[in-house]
Amino acid sequence: MPTLSSGYVIAGGYADKLRRTAFAQLRDEIKGGVISSQEVARAVGELNSTLYKILVDRFKVDKGDVVRIRIDYQIE
Structure with missing residues (x-):
């Protein structure tokens, strides 16, 4: 399972990172069409919220x- 890791970051900048x-x-x-960039942006937006x-x-x-x-995350 892949892991999304920000590394050390100032709390005010975690969303962009x-x-x-x-x-x-x-x-x-x-690029392979498995997932759209809009779906990634939506999921990251929910995560950041x-x-x-x-x-x-x-x-x-x-x-x-x-x-x-x-x-940890997975693509469905």
Whole structure:
């Protein structure tokens, strides 16, 4: 199962980092027509929204704090 990993990133920039990482990891699947770029963008948007609720609302992470996000995923 592939893992989406942001590496260490400032919390205020995690969304952009995850989006770029997801598109880089799924580049071959997008080119091969397995998944559309719109579907990747939609899924990453949902992920970022959920992570925002967890990081900001639950853990009270400040935008200057450093976080590392690692998520296993699969394409269906």
